[in-house]
Amino acid sequence: MSAIPAPDVPPTTKQRRHAYHLATIVEATHKKTHKRYVIKILDKLQLVKKKMMRSVLAEKEALKTGSLAMPCARHYTAQLTSAIQYLHDAGVSHRDIKPENALLDESMHIKIADFGCTYIGADLDTHRTNTFVGTTAYISPELLLRAKADPKGPDLWALRCTLHFLLFASYPFSAATEYLTMERVKKLDYSTPEGCDPVAHDLIKRLLVRLSLFKSDSAMLRGF
Numbered sequence: 001m002s003a004i005p006a007p008d009v010p011p012t013t014k015q016r017r018h019a020y021h022l023a024t025i026v027e028a029t030h031k032k033t034h035k036r037y038v039i040k041i042l043d044k045l046q047l048v049k050k051k052m053m054r055s056v057l058a059e060k061e062a063l064k065t066g067s068l069a070m071p072c073a074r075h076y077t078a079q080l081t082s083a084i085q086y087l088h089d090a091g092v093s094h095r096d097i098k099p100e101n102a103l104l105d106e107s108m109h110i111k112i113a114d115f116g117c118t119y120i121g122a123d124l125d126t127h128r129t130n131t132f133v134g135t136t137a138y139i140s141p142e143l144l145l146r147a148k149a150d151p152k153g154p155d156l157w158a159l160r161c162t163l164h165f166l167l168f169a170s171y172p173f174s175a176a177t178e179y180l181t182m183e184r185v186k187k188l189d190y191s192t193p194e195g196c197d198p199v200a201h202d203l204i205k206r207l208l209v210r211l212s213l214f215k216s217d218s219a220m221l222r223g224f
Helices: 013-022 044-049 053-065 070-089 153-168 178-187 198-207 217-221
Strands: 002-005 023-029 036-042 102-104 110-112
Touching: 044 053, 070 110, 070 153, 070 198, 153 198
Parallel strands: none
Antiparallel strands: 002 023, 023 036, 102 110
16 A cells, blocks of 8 residues: 555644644555555654543544444434533533544443533523634534634534544545644535445535524434
8 A cells, every 4th residue: 555645735833733743644545456545643652642542542443333324323413412402401512522522321322521622601592703622523614714603503513523423434524634624624625435325425415514504403403
């Protein structure tokens, strides 16, 4: 397999330091089959320093498991949706929803973990510019564009990206660096695997749109 660096544009100094010290992503082509892959090369020393090993190991296990069948993905997405609605009703916005933070108990029910980015307040329906927090692969375009949205928006967007991961075992906006990932999110430039279930493709297509197109949480959640 030969590895070819993916195309890039110059990131800022801060973005370059963060993206390349933690991980480098390259595009690879299998010499015999000519099938293309994306390889993520991690800097273990930096991951240990930043105390990110737990998240990386969880991601590794999720990738080994692979994608879920549509009924199973719907089942767990419904559970995650219910948990997020419960938090929002209680005045809590998690702001870092992702598969690594959706744990399973002994009954195989989802429990949301890691509330380090949480916002708590009675103004979850108030549109405003939200604080930039979360994980790059799951950050909403409204957050990146500094557009006004209610604090529940980041959770709803991350829920859709999580569904994409469950269905296809990949991130919808993957790119060579975090900077390029964010640029793809801003443009809604996502992709689904070739030959994927057409029902799954249609579902993702209807969900990965700007939050402003949904008049309410319930309108958005009906897509699931």
